[in-house]
Amino acid sequence: MAGRRLIPLADGIYTVSEVCRILGPRVTPRRVHYWLDTGLISGEPVSRGAKGTPTLLTFRQLLEIRTVQHLRDELRVTLPRVREAYGWILHHVFDQGVAVAFERGVGGDIIASTRDGDSTVIPHGQGAFPHDLDTDELTHDLAVARQAWLERKYRISDNVVADTRVLAGSPTVEGTRIETALIASFAVEGQYDDGVVSSIEETYPHLNTEAIVDALEFEGIRRAA
């Protein structure tokens, strides 16, 4: 356990694989480590994961990874070209907590700006940004990340959240202290049926069926054919 710094209660803490699970298949461990190693994601991990111990990340780092991944998916440009602009965006959203909006500038660049007039340019370089790039969608997505940061709660699905105040940010059924991993323990050979759902409902009568199924699906448990 040596080498880990203590984090305050309610700060959230995640392994790289958990970050990838929460953020979906487009986020890979290799990419996360690369972004950490090259300093794109701010701050040091809680633990660097030397010799068999996992690298542990904070809630903020989880949200930064989500933001970079989304920008990467939408803008489809290589990191070196936009590193500085990404750094500016992450700083304003997560250090200053301010809203950032995107628009197309003259010449095809993307301009990211705050309400008080601070701005940066994401240069298009040699090639243009995708024709169908929707800057409103970029703005909306960044607002979602900012809101999650302000609330310290990231919505994974309708009923599953990572709330830093609850079980250190582990994915749980929203409003409860019941982890999705605990619900998944009821599955049989990676699948569930009505009997599994009934057993979970009996154990946790305050959970509704929809929330249970949501938690199972998040854990990769599928309904038996």
Added chain:
Amino acid sequence: MRYLLDEMLSDRTAQTMSVFAAPDEFVYLLEVIDRKPDGRTVDDPDIPAICKARGFQTLVTVNVKDFGARKHIYQAVIDAGINVLVLRTKKGQATTIPWQAGLLTRHYPAYSRLFNTATEATLGSLSDGGVRRVTLSEIMAEIEADEAGKRSLP
């Protein structure tokens, strides 16, 4: 000794334990709290205060999958002078009511003795094999090893 069962256990387990042990010796968390205005039940930092205010000497919880975050929660509870009893599953073990109640009834004498004779707040790991007094580092290493084992399965 009064035990507070964290929400990830079941109210039915608390009912079973109330028949088996003394009434009100085991109480389910949701029976002693009011939900927050936004519908949340209890946050991690609230747990030590609830135990103290309601006269619980031991928090009973479950840990099926964790790499260190839970350490901070246990530490805060122990720092508040409250024992922590962590139920540990076997690989592929569902955390059903029979499993919860079975573990707690079968090993009741052992963990009661552990906590009653301890001179300071104590962390206990409870599995099919019985209860062991452990340090935070030991239980986290144990959980990490279990998780690593699960990951390496074909």
